Amino acid sequence: MDRRAQRVVGLVGVISVALIGLLGGRVDLWSSSARPAQAGTASAQAAGLGEAEGLQSAFQRIAEQAGxxxxxxxxxxxxxxxxxxxxxxxxxxxxxxxxxxxxxxxxxxxxxxxxxxxxxxxxxxxxxxxxxxxxxxxxxxxxxxxxxxxxxxxxxxxxxxxxxxxxxxxxxxxxxxxxxxxxxxxxxxxxxxxxxxxxxxxxxxxxxxxxxxxxxxxxxxxxxxxxxxxxxxxxxxxxxxxxxxxxxxxxxxxxxxxxxxxxxxxxxxxxxxxxxxxxxxxxxxxxxxxxxxxxxxxxxEGKKVIYGWLGIQIQDITDDVAEYYGLTDREGVLVYQVLPDSPASQAGLKDGDIVKAFDGQPIRHSRELIDRVSQTKAGRRVSVEILRDGSRQTLQVEIGERPLDVELAEGGATEAWRGLRVSGLSPEQLEQFNLPPGTTGVLVVDVAAGSLAEQAGLRPGDVINEINRARIESVSDYRSAIAQVKGNALVRTNRGYVVIKAVGG
Missing domain, CATH: 2.40.10.120 (Thrombin, subunit H)
Structure with a gap:
């Protein structure tokens, strides 16, 4: 018998002893002087049974109506x-x-x-x-x-x-x-x-x-x-x-x-x-x-769901951060990276800014900001109130459309190219795929069945570090390289070279 089973049995034993004690005591109490208490107990039991049956009826009604x-x-x-x-x-x-x-x-x-x-x-x-x-x-x-x-x-x-x-x-x-x-x-x-x-x-x-x-x-x-x-x-x-x-x-x-x-x-x-x-x-x-x-x-309606996007990495304000910035509370979010060419970058947000309000609504934590930005229509201009160097400022930001891949902000994978999807390499992925420390390139995270990439022999877990002799060290490099590809593409991976053809064979 394992330890968990022993614990369960032990509890059952305790409950059994307690019940036996109550029942044993009740024999002595069932005298003429205790009969009013018995009536009260029966009434309470009936009331409890009625409540349980009411709850049971609710569950049955759900099965009948929602099932x-x-x-x-x-x-x-x-x-x-x-x-x-x-x-x-x-x-x-x-x-x-x-x-x-x-x-x-x-x-x-x-x-x-x-x-x-x-x-x-x-x-x-x-x-x-x-x-x-x-x-x-x-x-x-x-x-x-x-x-x-x-x-x-x-x-x-x-x-x-x-x-x-x-x-x-x-x-x-x-x-x-x-x-x-x-x-x-x-x-x-x-x-x-x-x-x-x-x-x-x-x-x-x-x-x-x-x-x-x-x-x-x-x-x-x-x-x-x-x-x-x-x-x-x-x-x-x-x-x-x-x-x-x-x-x-x-x-x-x-x-x-x-x-x-x-x-x-x-x-x-x-x-x-x-x-x-x-x-x-x-x-x-x-x-x-x-x-x-x-x-x-x-x-x-069969339409694409579009999410608003700022292009920043954020974190909640900890006690240490609040102390460093001289804040009296922990409301707001700290911007620790602004993505290049993002709506936030174009509006003038900087690393180290603290976002205190978005579109006139106070921001208390990162989840609140993420939800409000996501639900804001792309192209709309909104005010973002920040705290920078101890002073409050208000910036106007035109919300962008969330890309299919937000490599730096969310670690997502790129859109498919010839059946291939890649993402940036993280230390966790180097360890997960048993790659040597210092490996650079982009990680193949998905290869569509029957695609040109699969025909070339690529598979999830491969690392691409060169396309048509162009060095690949980031998703940005990858995008730039595939944008220049007109025909077949010579791709160097950690397993050697492959050719991704322009037309399947």
Missing amino acids: PAVVSISTEQIERVRQYFRFHPFFGEEPFEDFFRQFYGDQPEREFRRFGLGSGVIIDPEGFILTNEHVVADAEKITVTLADGREFTGAVKGKDPRSDLAVIKIDAKSLPAAPLGDSETVQTGQWAVALGNPFGLMGVGPSVRAMGAEPTLTVGVISALNRSLPRASPKYDRDYSGLIQTDAAINPGNSGGPLLNLRGEVIGINVAILTSSRGFEGIGFAIPINKAKIVLDTLK
């Missing part, structure tokens, strides 16, 4: 891979793969079908479904199964990797839609209900069409608000901030499903769990529905 609006989403993606002799589980892949490519040439690609499962919630009777972007990203086929068992082919109407939200559309009418609540009113400690398709339990196939596909309902509380998660990969520019934390069970397959309050209103879209075992350990997260509302209409 039909929850869908199962299954995806299919084709991956194309060139395979050589597979010695790499024991000896390492690279030397043998290069050897066989040299003597036998490129081998034919093999196709593998990759399947995924997730959840979604109907938000419009006309067939619009809200889910996570990562549920449908790169999917070549999407199948949506309703709670009544009907299956439809889904199409991505709009998606936004940064918010990790997407809207898919099915050809159906008069569907049950879940009402959207107000996540600003959510409080820690209130009840929370998660609905979804964990581990694909809603099912697919003839039996589901005949019997229906009831979603799984789990119950918990709101554990905390405004949680933030680190980015899982430099490939994805996701903003996992301001999340709702819950202990309602969320498991693989729940992604994209709704988190609801006791009124059956959607207060969040389940997105992630923290776990050491791939199973649920009581820590799940949901995107607040108010955050989804900001981009919802844009996604339904």
Whole structure:
């Protein structure tokens, strides 16, 4: 028996002894003089039972009313891979793969079908479904199964990797839609209900069409608000901030499903769990529905979600920073880097400035500034109040459009070129990919299946340090180099030279 089991058993033992003691004592108390107390206890128990049954009815009502609006989403993606002799589980892949490519040439690609499962919630009777972007990203086929068992082919109407939200559309009418609540009113400690398709339990196939596909309902509380998660990969520019934390069970397959309050209103879209075992350990997260509302209409219309951008790196003000600057409080954010040629740079912001207000609204911390800038329309001029050298100044900034890649500010990857996406090299990535200290260049973070870059033999983890003899030491160098490429490109990597052709062969 492990230590955790011993602790549980120990607690059960203590509780059992306590109950036995109470029951034993009650035998002595059941005398004629104690009968009024017995009546009072029975009344209290009846009241408690009534409250529990009321709560139970609320959960049942949610299952009946919101359950039909929850869908199962299954995806299919084709991956194309060139395979050589597979010695790499024991000896390492690279030397043998290069050897066989040299003597036998490129081998034919093999196709593998990759399947995924997730959840979604109907938000419009006309067939619009809200889910996570990562549920449908790169999917070549999407199948949506309703709670009544009907299956439809889904199409991505709009998606936004940064918010990790997407809207898919099915050809159906008069569907049950879940009402959207107000996540600003959510409080820690209130009840929370998660609905979804964990581990694909809603099912697919003839039996589901005949019997229906009831979603799984789990119950918990709101554990905390405004949680933030680190980015899982430099490939994805996701903003996992301001999340709702819950202990309602969320498991693989729940992604994209709704988190609801006791009124059956959607207060969040389940997105992630923290776990050491791939199973649920009581820590799940949901995107607040108010955050989804900001981009919802844009996604339904199939348009690109555009975020405002200043082009600065910021941090919250610590006690040490406040003391250094002679501040009486810690409100505001410290600018520690202004990106060149950014809106902030053009407006005159400098490293070391403290932003105290944005567009007339006070700024207390970095999350507040990031959210307000992101939600400001590109091209709009706003005032930014700063503290510089002890004096307040007001600058006018024209908000820019957030680029696909914000290498310095966010560590994101560049837009695809010939199927290739790269990012700058960080010390953590040097260690992660076992690269020698001092390695320069840009890191390949994604190679699209079947792309020109894949045909050339590039793969994630490669480091590019030269393109057509032009030295590459940063993403800026990379952009400049690919802008000059007209035909085939000679690319030097940490594994040698490859040629990325202009036309596939």
